[in-house]
Amino acid sequence: MDSKNLKRIIKNIEDLPTLPRTVLKISELVNNPKSSARDLSNVITDDQVLTVRLLKLVNSSFYGFPQSISTITGAIVLLGFDAIRNLLLTTSVFDLFSNRYRQHKDIHEKLWDHSLGCAIGAKIIGTYIRYEKIEELFVSGLLHDIGKIVEMLFLPDPFSNVMNLVKNRNILMITAEVEVLGFSHPVVGKMLAEKWNLPLKLSNILEYHHQPDQAGRYIHEASIVHLADILCRSIDLGSGGDKKIPNLNQQAWELLKIKPNVLEHIIQDMEREFHDINWVVTGKT
């Protein structure tokens, strides 16, 4: 049963929602050191919706940019190539969350809020500890529970069992997943990240956001997302599908060296920014 489910996912992963071609192409371009800002901008501007969304995000409070940026090349050379890739990823991920499947509509929407909250949390924690690539943290936070979406889409019935188990026994989703499916969303998330050719760092963070101490060289990033996840749950920003808060990983907490009184500021910033950014990414007001 267990491995059968996983195999089903693996088999079906070919049919998983792909990222927009533009984003895949950009990802490739960014992996090539010889790509120029023009190369990147040509691909982006081909997609008008993406162009508008990107400029909106770049000019949002996410960056607190003192002047408005009106061209894509301008945005690329100001923010850097990686940052643009991650921003594009951010704007496209929303489409994946947008609900096409009625069965778990409620969870679906709450999961989006939770993911966005975690993304913002990761970004804010990153800013506090002066981590260099905050867009990367943002995307990692946004995608950290993407495995749950995949399960929802491809194993709707076992997923219902998982949800029932969570509800009846008030346990963590990851515990129920292992019990029902034999695997959990971090592994599925990692598989999807690999399929999308996302950087190893990202797939690693997705895989270990529940056990950041095992993330190897990306322990810092995994710890940040781990903490952001927990903070989101503690302030009820969306829902990860369950009502329990996972234990804070001791090693991750010690690694980040965040003073407890700073946490309060982080949480305040998270709540404020959540409303600012939600409309920018979703286009909803």
Next chain:
Amino acid sequence: MAEIADKEKAGAGSAIFEKGSILEFIDQIEEISQLQSKIDIRSNIDHIWKVFLNEIKNSIKIDGCALFMVDEESHEFILTNAFPIAIADSCQSEIEHQIECGMFSWILNRQKPALLPSMVFKNNKTIIMLPLVTAKQTLGVVLIITAIEESSFTQENMKLMAILAKQCSLVMENSLLYDRLKKEHEELKKAQNQILQAEKLASIGRLTAGASHEILNPLNIISGYIQMLLMKADLDERKIKYLNVMSEQVERISKIVNGLYQFSRISGSEKENVNINDLIRNVIQLFEHEDRYANITKVLELVDDLPVLKANTNNLKQVFFIMLSNARDAMPKGGELRVSTKFVPAGTEDSDGWVEIKFQDTGLGIPEEVIDKIFDPFFTTKASKNETGLGLSLSYGVIQDHGGSIRVQSQLNKGTTFTIRLPASASAP
């Protein structure tokens, strides 16, 4: 499915292409990372800048480049280097424009290289700002002016600039830390020397206090007998001359020993209210009639509202006298003597501040090799036989006795400054 196959083909193609360019890129990074080993930690910022400027020139085509460093005290960005030097003013105004519109602080906060259209340089120039930051601090920023269009910039260019900036910051920080350590080490050494000096003087003091008293007694007896002999009527010319020489020399011994005694007598002198400014004017008057003093310009800068100090007038008078006669002797061909007083407020609560008295001359100066010895007893550079070499050590003793300090700064052929500080806490209530 067709879409995926398509994508995979493209992916495979770019992978081959990437390998070559990635290797090339790694080579460049390797070169940059070796810069650090080429630069000695003792080299100054100018030297480090030269090395990095070269590396920037090797990496991209530039029109010009400027370095701004954060001033440690004012925290302002100061233009430190510009290449070519002619663009210095334009760079300065470019930075000012960028600061004004908020871009500058935005880029510094982000700590990453960024490109923007220039606001000052004409002909569509692009500027690249490279923040120089380390984990601990912001060191400065590099401004690069280039004709390369922003859209032609590659990922590689950006990454290389970022790595260059990182390397440059690390090397500069190391060098700055080294400098700071060196300075602190020197200050510590200086302080240690001062303590040694004070200890030396104190032990000499204890020794001489006893000895001088013992010497003065027999000296008085000898002097008395010489006077008695001189009163005898039957002395011939030669004997009188001999006795006079003896008397003079005994007088000299007693002067030396008296000086020693005063120097060593650390306390016990009674203190009264003293107006330092009056005291200085008083002592200067003593010199007015001297010919040697005539071609020296005297400048008095005495601040009116000095607190009245509790001090020993005679001892201080003596110190000022010594300061003034030393200054006079240092300017045999004339010069300027500046005497100034001021009140120095205390930095901490346990002190009421200081009265500072400065004696500045434009004389010969004190050679560096002897400046440590000038407060030693019997040390003198003056050839005259009337000099005991006790003046400064006596002054040192008196000032110490008042809880103050005396420091000297001197430059050969430029002049010497003695700075005396007396604690205001000794002032009358």
